[in-house]
Amino acid sequence: MSAVLQDPALMEVNPPLVRSTNYHDLTEQISAIVEGDVIKTPTKYWITLGVTASITGLLGAMLGYLLVTGIGVWGNNRPVGWAWDITNFVFWIGIGHAGTLISAILFLFRQKWRTSINRSAEAMTLFAVMCAGIFPLFHTGRPWRAYWLFPIPNTDLNLWQNFRSPLIWDVFAVSTYFTVSALFWFTGLVPDLATLRDRSTTRVKQVVFGLLSLGWRGSARHWNNYEKAYLILAAISTPLVLSVHSIVSFDFATSVVPGWHTTIFPPYFVAGAIFSGFACVMTLLLIARWTLNLQNLITMKHLENMNKIILVTGSVVSYAYACEFFIAWYSGNIYERFTFWNRAFGPYWWAAWSMYTCNLIIPQLYWFKKMRNNLWVMFIISITTNIGMWFERFVIIATSLTRDFLPSSWGYFHPTYVDMCTFAGTIGLFLTLFLVFARFLPMIAISEVKGVLAVEKHTFKGEEVATR
């Protein structure tokens, strides 16, 4: 660990991570957004929020329609029992991954550059998991019975769940993940909430922030407990980063469906999740950076580091694609071979090639430093990556299910408008939640960034390292 810490390349000491004159200015800059006194919240914000909230309303309408009519309002059919519902579920869960990775793993690895982005990444995680959670609930034929998936007394029979079913593992994995992520996020927020409480000008704010900041006074003991708690939570979260998407991938990997039944899925899914999660963080940060003038706090250094991670995880995903094809051929299994041939050249070729283009080809641009530092390039790639990753899940689900063992039961999936509006609705919900968060809570962890400011003063200068 120490060797890693002392590696100057990883320490990221030069150029400075964030540019802010002093602690006060930093506090002012972040708090002003939340307080909305000095810098008035622009009308554009409210318009945008109105639009996204309307889309969220559409989600509600679609789910209501689904509830009263049945799953038949979606395009799901036989053989495609799962389609956009589970595609969207995996997509949103995947997006959530970056948050935990940034807050937990990068924290444990002392990656100081995470401080400017971890708060929003964690918030994004929570919102994405909320969006994800909608699908497993509403994709059941009888959502009013979905609580039977939880180990709580149910029916007169009081039957247990089937612990052999990966769907039950999913229930546990996702709910654990959400709980821990929420705790982690909230713990990190406490010092900042206290700052806001101290700056509150109205009674309401005082009470609300006062309650939320749990009596934080910034004493050394508080800081000591806080750091310990944060470290423990980081340690708990770290396996979750790997476990959640591994377990989600078990939904597929433990089945017998060719194209699903493969041992490569857990690492492949985790890498894909981090890939899409970082891309999503990137999209949101770039927008926040522009609109909220956070260039000094979210610097090119942050962005470039994230691009590097996108490149790495994208390459892992690409490797997984190649590996799947190789194994399909190498296994000699006619069903496997057909599935992968069909994936690339069957009726869903367009989806598969969209995915290869977005996930495999486009991120290769990041081999070039120029590209990693070009804001427009990274904005576009962050979008294409998520398009690609959505297609990845769709391709895995749809191509495998539409053409499995018996050609007699082959089919095709046509989404309905309800499918589309429901997915759009979750995007609306996600953006709404994020907009609300960006306006009413400190988007950047004030206390943590202050720590980085301090670090700058007490670390080796580049030349010192060189002469040692």
Place this chain on the structure above:
Amino acid sequence: MSSSQTPSLITIQTQNVTGKKYWRSLNQLADTPEFQEWVHREFPANASEMLDGNSRRTVLKLMAASFGLAGLTACRRPVEHILPNAMGTEAENYAPGEPFFYSTVMSQSGHVTGLMVETHDGRPTKIEGNPDHPHSLGAATAFQQASVLGVYDPDRSAKVLNGGKEAKWPDLVAAIAKLALGDGAGLRFLSGFVSSPTLASLRADALKKYPKAKWVEYEALSRDNELAGAQLAFGQPLYAHPKWDKAKIVVALDHDFLGLDAPSPFFTRAFTKRRRVESEEDLEKMNRLYAVESQFSLTGANADHRLRMKGSDVRQFAADLANAVGAVSGLNVVGNGGADKRAKFLAAVVKDLKAAGAEALVVAGPRQPASVHALAAAINEKLGSTCVTYTKPVIDKSNSGVEALKALAGEMSGGQVSTLVILGGNPAYTAPADTQFSVALSKVAVSLHLGQEVDETAAGATWHIPEAHMLESWGDEATSEGLAAIQQPMIEPMHGGKTAAEVASWITAGRFTKSHDLVKNYWLAQFTGNKKEEMWRKALHDGVVAASKTTDPVKVTVDTRKLAAALTATTAAEAKPAASGIEVGFYPSSSTWDGRFANNGWLQETPDPISKLVWGNAAMVSPKTARDQKLTDGDVVTLSRGNVKVEAAVMVQPGHADDAVSVALGYGREKCGRAGKGVGFNANLIRTSDGFYFGQGFALAITGKRETLATTQERGAGDTQNGRPLVREGTAEEYKKNPKFVEEMSEVPEIHSIYPEFSYAQGNQWGMAIDLTACTGCNACVVACVAENNTPVVGKDQVLRGREMHWIRMDRYYTGDENDPQVVEQPIPCMQCENAPCENVCPVQATTHSPEGLNDMAYNRCVGTRYCANNCPFKVRHFNFLNYHKNEPEVQGLVYNPDVSVRMRGVMEKCTYCVQRIEETKIKAKRDGRREIKDGEIKTACQQTCPAEAIVFGNINDPNSRVSKLKKQERNYAMLAELGIKPRTTYLAKLRNPNPELTV
């Protein structure tokens, strides 16, 4: 407590009121003794009798009695005595909830099959074949299975109509009484194929009373050509009775005897007797089937060799064959001795037929003209075949067929008909276009139409009378050999419908007689001896009239010289100049027959066995014709000739004859109920009496419009097996050489499980074996399953989304060249895998394994994640995507089997090996004080109805059970066993018996 001690509210109000007095009636105000008495009686608390112990008992008695009476009036049990079968005398002690089985009989365009109907508390729910009836042998076809739904058809005719307006029964009675028929000069009867001896005798009565009247029989799909062929060959009309089980070589000349040309199960039963391979002896005896046809039929699919040609070319082929075997000389022969496919085929057929001799059988289909039937007879005779006998019709058929109908229509248009009595059927729809039947009908002063539907004919007739459904009415039907069976009602006519016999006797006798009396009196008159009543009861119980005259086969010989002369003479008439253009062939529909089942949702949703088309028909063309004409599936074309024209959607049918179009009749109904209205196109619009089965010289033009055709199997990629060993097929020769070839088609690795394997060594272990060699793909099992298990009908839109619900389906794959493919059919029920992939993925344990090896489904536990369906390699799990019972008319709910729950939306459903039947039998066995279930005691619905006896279910733990024995066959294989799932349903590989000379 008594009224004097406890003043009631009423008495307080009326007697002890202080302050202002409010009154509700003048009586109350006056407080008359009458009012007090009324109050006393009106309110139970005050009613004096209620307080008396004895009286309370009386009240309870009265209530019980009135409830009983209420039940009695609601119960539609027929007043007449009908006798249950199958459960023997035991069943005469009625126990609520216990089903009754009654024997009855059904006729479909001259094909008569004895049936057994399951009734629950007075309502028929399920049709089975009658094992004692020789044309059923316990099996039933898809049509027969589905006809029970017709009883509960919400759109059935329920009211007498006069000029299309609702009328009353007395009006009709008056109208019939007013008919001035005289000597019957203006009286005509029009009925379908008369197979009822009672109706035939009533016809004789009618024609006796009205000597100038005529009675015409017309069926859109008839056996008239068969009779005409015998007339041509033998000089008298005879029915041919092929002995399929005796034939070693069968040549079917456009005869779909395994499918729609023989809607009676015994054809298939007899054929598969010599098809089944369960021993080496069987292998030697295995028959060989050659099929010559245009449209791909089930017979073509099951044939060892199939030669495709236009329907009109079959005649020439028959002539060539007759010439080659030396049956008839002096015929115009073409195409013998060449090197093309047809010549080779012909040569091989001739050689095989000659070698088979007495075991050779050539049959001609009902579409083929008389000459082909005559030629087939001549060939059989020449070969010395003992595989066919002929009998005289027991019921006269002299005024039957399309020509008779045409003549009738002519008379109607000419004003010679003043009274037309249409006894069932829908001639306005089924009549050929050139007869202009609807127009002719409008010229008739009084036309009475008896029909189950308010259909096209009902709309044109002056009077419409609701007809009773077969399961509501007394009747009798005789097979073509003359064996009669009594049709028993299961339920009183729900809409007061009448039968053809009732109406015929009404017209003749001038008064109404109940069909029960008509039928019983007829048969009591036929019976001899002094135990007539017992004979009648026995006939009801057995489902066959033992005393009915089964005509003996007649010994006839073909006068070949006369035949040759006649053939040359008829050549000109029958073989129209093969004008340029397309030939259109008219075929029965596997769903609607001739349109009579159009409003039957079960049948509409049953896929065509070959094309897999549901909810509609199509103009079937060969791939080559489609390429030539630049057509693809769903292109709408016009088919026209002269002044007839129809628009039809095209479907490309591999293996179809080139330059020919095949269309199914029975669609495009305009006046029909909710299920059948506007489904498909009406082929009768281009069917003319001169091109009744094949119309030549049609022009085909693309309209540019498109129509979506719903199939249950994906067109294209899903039509073939993609090189997978799913349906395993070989030849008898291969099997002889290497009996292990089936097993060698896939490698099944050993299972290494981290869980201990569950032992299924104890008790009953249910399993199934399906013999693909025997299975013809007729769909009877599919409909039987629907009827037994209450699976919903979902409609075309849902089928297009792939949401059909059949628990057992028929998979069809093509092999070989698209121009001349072979077809294999494979019924797919649940495999009841021992290591079921569906079970471990269910998060709520809604699907689990029973100790008897069943993959059970607890509907009320299912939350509907659909994970099980995804993980089912056979895709036999069906999800209720919507509430498929939402818009169901209440009356239709009566058809449901009360032993099986109807599933709600959002739950998964699947085949359970008819677990309700298993449990019922187990309970019965327990009641009898035994633990063992006898082999064959439990039959799944699909097994019971299978005409080919291809499905065998039983206890695989019992080494002597039939299913265990079949599973020991070397042909036995489990589909996708390589997944380690251990399916309980296994298949016996399909064997064909091709002629080595044609396979090289």
